[in-house]
Amino acid sequence: MTSTISAAGTTIRIADTGPTPDLLAVAGDADARVVEVGPTGVPALEPLVTVTAGGETAFHADCSTQELETIVESAADGSAVRAGDPDALADHEPERAGMPPVDLPGLDVGSRHVLRGAGWRNPTDPADHDAAGGFDMSDATAVRDTAAIITGRGWGDLCQDEPLAATWETAQDADGDPLVVVNAHGNPTDALLLATAPFEVLDGATAAARAVGADSVIVYASSADDRAAETMRAAAGNHPDTAVAVDIVTGPAAHRAGEPTMALEAIEGNHRLEARVRPPGPESVGLHGQPTLVHTARTLAQLAVALRDGDETDTRLVTVEGDVAAPATVELPESATLSSAVDAVTVDGAFKAACVGGRFGGLTANLDIGVDPSSLTAADLGTEGTVQVLAEERCVLEFVGKRTQFAADENCGRCVPCREGTTQLAGLLRDIYDGTYAPSDIEELVRVMDGSSICAFGVEAGRPARTAIAEFESELRAHADGHCPANSCPAPAEVT
Amino acid sequence: MSSDHTHDEAPPLTEEIAPGTAADPAVGGPDRATVTVDGTSVTVEPGATLLDAVEAVETDDYVPALCSYDRQEIGPRSECRTCMVETDADGIVPACSHPAEDGATVSTDAEAAAEARDVNLDLVLSNHNLRCTTCGKNGRCELQDAAIEQEVEEPRYGVLDDRDEYEPIDDTSSFIQIDRNKCILCNRCVEACNDVQVEGVLRMEGSGQDTRIGFQSDAETMEDSTCVSCGHCATVCPTGSLVENGIEDATTIPLPGFTQKNSIGKAIESSGKSKGPMTPKKRATEHESDPATNGSAPNTPTIADRASDDESNAEDATDDWAGFDGGEWP
Numbered sequence: 001m002t003s004t005i006s007a008a009g010t011t012i013r014i015a016d017t018g019p020t021p022d023l024l025a026v027a028g029d030a031d032a033r034v035v036e037v038g039p040t041g042v043p044a045l046e047p048l049v050t051v052t053a054g055g056e057t058a059f060h061a062d063c064s065t066q067e068l069e070t071i072v073e074s075a076a077d078g079s080a081v082r083a084g085d086p087d088a089l090a091d092h093e094p095e096r097a098g099m100p101p102v103d104l105p106g107l108d109v110g111s112r113h114v115l116r117g118a119g120w121r122n123p124t125d126p127a128d129h130d131a132a133g134g135f136d137m138s139d140a141t142a143v144r145d146t147a148a149i150i151t152g153r154g155w156g157d158l159c160q161d162e163p164l165a166a167t168w169e170t171a172q173d174a175d176g177d178p179l180v181v182v183n184a185h186g187n188p189t190d191a192l193l194l195a196t197a198p199f200e201v202l203d204g205a206t207a208a209a210r211a212v213g214a215d216s217v218i219v220y221a222s223s224a225d226d227r228a229a230e231t232m233r234a235a236a237g238n239h240p241d242t243a244v245a246v247d248i249v250t251g252p253a254a255h256r257a258g259e260p261t262m263a264l265e266a267i268e269g270n271h272r273l274e275a276r277v278r279p280p281g282p283e284s285v286g287l288h289g290q291p292t293l294v295h296t297a298r299t300l301a302q303l304a305v306a307l308r309d310g311d312e313t314d315t316r317l318v319t320v321e322g323d324v325a326a327p328a329t330v331e332l333p334e335s336a337t338l339s340s341a342v343d344a345v346t347v348d349g350a351f352k353a354a355c356v357g358g359r360f361g362g363l364t365a366n367l368d369i370g371v372d373p374s375s376l377t378a379a380d381l382g383t384e385g386t387v388q389v390l391a392e393e394r395c396v397l398e399f400v401g402k403r404t405q406f407a408a409d410e411n412c413g414r415c416v417p418c419r420e421g422t423t424q425l426a427g428l429l430r431d432i433y434d435g436t437y438a439p440s441d442i443e444e445l446v447r448v449m450d451g452s453s454i455c456a457f458g459v460e461a462g463r464p465a466r467t468a469i470a471e472f473e474s475e476l477r478a479h480a481d482g483h484c485p486a487n488s489c490p491a492p493a494e495v496t
Numbered sequence: 497m498s499s500d501h502t503h504d505e506a507p508p509l510t511e512e513i514a515p516g517t518a519a520d521p522a523v524g525g526p527d528r529a530t531v532t533v534d535g536t537s538v539t540v541e542p543g544a545t546l547l548d549a550v551e552a553v554e555t556d557d558y559v560p561a562l563c564s565y566d567r568q569e570i571g572p573r574s575e576c577r578t579c580m581v582e583t584d585a586d587g588i589v590p591a592c593s594h595p596a597e598d599g600a601t602v603s604t605d606a607e608a609a610a611e612a613r614d615v616n617l618d619l620v621l622s623n624h625n626l627r628c629t630t631c632g633k634n635g636r637c638e639l640q641d642a643a644i645e646q647e648v649e650e651p652r653y654g655v656l657d658d659r660d661e662y663e664p665i666d667d668t669s670s671f672i673q674i675d676r677n678k679c680i681l682c683n684r685c686v687e688a689c690n691d692v693q694v695e696g697v698l699r700m701e702g703s704g705q706d707t708r709i710g711f712q713s714d715a716e717t718m719e720d721s722t723c724v725s726c727g728h729c730a731t732v733c734p735t736g737s738l739v740e741n742g743i744e745d746a747t748t749i750p751l752p753g754f755t756q757k758n759s760i761g762k763a764i765e766s767s768g769k770s771k772g773p774m775t776p777k778k779r780a781t782e783h784e785s786d787p788a789t790n791g792s793a794p795n796t797p798t799i800a801d802r803a804s805d806d807e808s809n810a811e812d813a814t815d816d817w818a819g820f821d822g823g824e825w826p
Contacts, residue, residue: 419704
């Protein structure tokens, strides 16, 4: 595949989450370089066709084959970029290595650093990545210095919300050869990065490997994310740094399989997934007993970008989903608030609340909360990097009940506070429908699950219930009195 | 034993064993450590956990440590979390699997730790049927002991009392009865079977509320499993979940017409077609070797037999035994 960045002439990029054979066939007739660039993070715009010539790019959102035919014909006339009535135009420096700022919903939010190549560069072409300043070979000291600042992102990261460096030191000092595991399981943003910017992730992983003296990187993805695993496999095959071996392993799609120690169990091929007891953690005794760094794709991409740019612009990748027209992943500065993330999408109906921070995030009606981890933690919200929007007609009790039942069904079954606690918690929530609302019982149980579970699954499973009591008590209490304020729960059956 | 076996060619004993449990790291502190528990200083050996220190002193509060066994190669599983204690360095931690590090300070009566032990014990009881009067382990049950010691009068989440949710008693084996309604999933039996006896019969299976003790051979019942009836699982079981046949009623309170079986309501009975301590799969293995030249008892499979265990031969061999339905050994 031709390099897109150094190319003179016209470049047509086709960005989509899925494959686009029809568009590629049409674009094949164009007198231009055609590149399939992977997803943008904003599926509502996709397929997104961009036409770049010189310092100008035209954007065609939700592009049909007919529309592309028009664009291709016009490009052949030499009338170039503005042909075909584009949805937006952007001026930029001619050989731009990343998506330029553009006035399209979802792409006009925040600033793209980690996501700069997403939907713009050929994900599997090392020349593109190289031209964009990739394959950074910062020395181990520089990498460790940056790792002292970058904090781990997502529940699949061993250093969630903690700087990476201390864990790395433990791994270096432990017995055995260290390994690096890239955990891309369990969060849409991690899968997105594998599918659209695998070299950014590999840059971070190989930098971490250099810093701790590891010669092997294992990329772990869900078997449900074919595109992510395939793209990463292709990118790893093209990777010029042969000093570090890269393997791609997929594990079961179950949510718990994203937990760091269960990820190791899945990679080792255990037929049953169960969290490992800690301490010692995987940084001392991890994959096959070797000291292992487990970081999410987000963490490692962030590390790579920070190393290359040499600045400390910390951004957060946030995926907004739920009662929205289409989900979107946006990159925000840490100074931004949750409301700017929600602004990137179209809410179906009136906004009521958001579940912030993953499957077991916290509930809030207030979006004027920073996306940085300390603000989120202070508000008892999660830092997983997801915002689940709940529209007005969504019942909070039903939502929390379903999350809790999910936890009861999907936990690994190892520890009592999680296995039995989630079951009892679901029961206590169900009791509200029968008129028994016992907030102190719920709080006591959630406190114990939080304090004594083996892994983050059990620690976080009670957060939806806890935050619902704190933020939506009147709505819960109303159910105990026999009615649902959102009018969504079925009326209790008349007992005669 | 069969002469065509050489030990050199046999795979490691544990290679095929799939207990369904995580590959836990070794826990315990690296060095000899002096730990302060409730104000009392105690020194423990390398490899010790905080529970070793807690058990060495008179503590302010009772620490049940229900699932802990910590003998032979069994545990710590750190599953029940009824051994939570508060430490200065790490907050509340499970004593059974937390390394005893020099200078650590432990408090058993800290509010959060006491609450966690109390709630977690009640959570264990919430999934136990608590029919102590018909249980053969009545009076020698570690769960019962812990509940009495902890002064549990009315577990806050109740007990498993919905008979529709009971699992049938597995009474198919001539030697060991399984009542999963009393199982607290402490995993001792699985470790005794796999790590101590190296038999590879039992495993942990399922997830969430479906987590249960099952068989690595995918058998449904003890009778159809590859169990060799060594009895170690029953020895280590803290409750009445695994008991030796013949003493399953040993300590029940005699109430006429009221037994453990009819209190559960359902039981899977032995088919009667296979008797004796060896189950079809292992019998097949035994059949491969020639009993005539075999000096050892026919019901004693050896390490080499296990290593050569071959599913494909199992059926044929079982057929050879099909006519054998007596209660004695040939």
